[in-house]
Amino acid sequence: xxxxxxxxxxxxxxxxxxxxxMKRQGPGSPEMTIKALGFIDNLTxxxxxxxxxxxxxxxxxxxxxxxxxxxxxxxxxxxxIEILNNNANKLNLSEKVKGYAGLMENLSFQExxxxxxxxxxxxxxxxxxxxxxxxxxxxxxxxxxxxxxASWFTEKRPEEIENYWVxxxxxxxxxxxxxxxxxxxxxxxxxxxxxxENCWIDNYFIPQISVQExxxxxxxxxxxxEEFIEGCRHEEKMYHDYKDYYGYVFYIGRKY
Numbered sequence: 001x002x003x004x005x006x007x008x009x010x011x012x013x014x015x016x017x018x019x020x021x022m023k024r025q026g027p028g029s030p031e032m033t034i035k036a037l038g039f040i041d042n043l044t045x046x047x048x049x050x051x052x053x054x055x056x057x058x059x060x061x062x063x064x065x066x067x068x069x070x071x072x073x074x075x076x077x078x079x080x081i082e083i084l085n086n087n088a089n090k091l092n093l094s095e096k097v098k099g100y101a102g103l104m105e106n107l108s109f110q111e112x113x114x115x116x117x118x119x120x121x122x123x124x125x126x127x128x129x130x131x132x133x134x135x136x137x138x139x140x141x142x143x144x145x146x147x148x149x150a151s152w153f154t155e156k157r158p159e160e161i162e163n164y165w166v167x168x169x170x171x172x173x174x175x176x177x178x179x180x181x182x183x184x185x186x187x188x189x190x191x192x193x194x195x196x197e198n199c200w201i202d203n204y205f206i207p208q209i210s211v212q213e214x215x216x217x218x219x220x221x222x223x224x225x226e227e228f229i230e231g232c233r234h235e236e237k238m239y240h241d242y243k244d245y246y247g248y249v250f251y252i253g254r255k256y
Contacts, residue, residue: 014228016077018215022207025055025080026121027199027248028148033062033120039191039252040116040144043067047115050074050138052104052131053122057084057097063118064093073099074107076125104131109138119147121248127171128178132185132253139255145187148195151175151249161242175249187253195248205236 019025043049047069051060054073057080064071073084084099102108104119105126117139123131128149139145150165152174165172179189212229219225 012077014225016079018211018228020056020079020083021211023056024058024121024203024207026148027195027204028059028120029195029199029203030059030062032195032199032250033059034066035193036146036191036250036252037063037066040146042142043069043115045069048072048113049116049118050109050114051118052107052135053119053125054080054084054099055122056080057087057099059118059120060084060097060099061087061091061093064088064096065091069096069115071097073097074102074104075099076101076103105134107135107138111137112140112143114138115140115143117143117145119145121148123147123149124169124171128173129171129181129185132182132187136186136255141255143255144190144252145255146250146252148248148250149178150246151178151194152246153194154245157245158242161238161245164238165246172246178249178251182251182253186255188256190252190254191250192252193250195250197243199248200239200243205239208232208236 045068047067049063049067049069049071051063051071051073054060054075057073060071060073073081075081078101081099081101084097085094088094088097104122117135119131126134131147132145135145150169150172152172155174175192179192182189212232215225215229
């Protein structure tokens with residue numbers, strides 16, 4: 001337990017440094033972001049969008065390039081927000097995109113402020129049901145929410161992957177269960193679809209390889225870093241071995 005405690009203490013700086021050079025901090029792709037956006041109706045130049053848990057803004061920039069409204073990005077790490085704002089400036093999107101550091105469980109938005117709330121690969125930090133519940137008040141009536149969430153594809157799965165996910169994210173459940181939760185928390189389900197393998201392999205795992213090598217060289221002999229990298233590599237192995245049983249799913253709903 002001592003090693004685990006050390007990792008947790010080191011987590012913030014380590015995670016920030018590890019993921020800051022990556023376009024995405026979780027599985028996804030521009031194509032899947034655009035696909036999900038295709039289910040959202042009635043966005044205009046006056047629309048306001050919140051991207052919660054935006055990271056360095058990989059999907060935020062895609063949203064900004066495909067809508068005419070304004071986007072507020074929120075993330076726990078100020079360093080990620082700095083990168084997001086710099087990227088928005090480089091892409092001439094700074095008039096449409098503004099990033100702020102903040103906590104997703106303590107948002108200072110106004111009630112019914114947004115036409116769309118977006119969250120790719122981050123709602124697990126607060127929990128799927130809690131996120132849908134607490135963020136609903138920030139949406140206008142008939143506003144949309146679009147999130148990706150780790151989900152079981154099957155009712156039964158091998159013990160090894162079951163234990164792995166229950167240990168890392170006890171809230172993981174099936175697609176049908178999450179759709180029911182979406183209905184229960186005040187949304188009409190609009191669409192669900194799974195993210196393809198390339199979202200994990202090409203856009204999440206492969207970019208980590210060079211980062212891992214640099215980390216192990218930079219922090220030679222640091223057991224905390226070595227254990228962190230080992231955990232990242234184990235995550236990749238689990239996906240390759242058991243990708244038929246789980247993955248990320250886009251859930252899109254409309255507030256009623």
